[in-house]
Amino acid sequence: MDEQNGKTIEKVKEMIERSEDIVVLLGIGTVIESGGENIWSSRECYRIEEKYHKSPDEMMSVEYYSARRDKFFEFYKNEIISSCLTPAPLYKDLKRLQQSGKVRKFITQNYFDLEERAGLEDVIELHGNIKYNACPHCGKKFNVEYVRNAKGVPVCDECNSAIRPGILLFGEKILNGLMTEAVNACESADLILVLGTNMYDNMVKFCTGNYEGERLVLITKEEHYTDRYADFVIHDTVTNVLPKVISDDLPKITPKAKAESEPGKEKNEKQNKTVTVKK
């Protein structure tokens, strides 16, 4: 670890100890540390284009799901849900942080169900979750194993309709309510932890656009030219860093103490700003 990282780690540790209202944004890096692949990395994009003659964006689009359902599910089953990922050690540290009462929300655009399997609560899943699969016709729900084990297109065992995976496809918008909840949580946070992604990530841009504090901490392995938009940056894996910045004996905040520290959640002029969601 270089000297700069070391100094920043000490500073961030101190800030976490003093914070009472933390929002954590989980990026694709937390999936990769859990053994997953980033299908949007240039290496994976190339492999996928070679194998399927289409880009991951095209294959994961709502148009492709509608037009070529057989091919969509071939890709979805092979590349997205082929294996069950195990949450990386970093999730244990996040659980510990949550148990201290300091975390307001986790926000993720990952949909591999790592957060819930790690026992995290108050998670905003912007892009859905692979475990929510439903028949669009009769509404019957199916687990991910049912989809994974189906031959060809998974169909509802009640009405024979094709099952819709519970994740956001390209061309679909994030539900307004979820986006607002995420933006509001970030706006009033006293510290934001951005994990395993960069400031160029749409999720980070949209969610933190109204944040005017000076405690946005980016922890990520890869350097990026937008790193300067974070107030503090630590370059390393999230699994390596979290045990160093989340101390073992964090002071616990009781719900009462927390309520008192939120005097009416000041409704100021910041509310008038609008956030544009592109996706």
Ligand SMILES: [Zn+2]
């Ligand atoms: Zn059905």
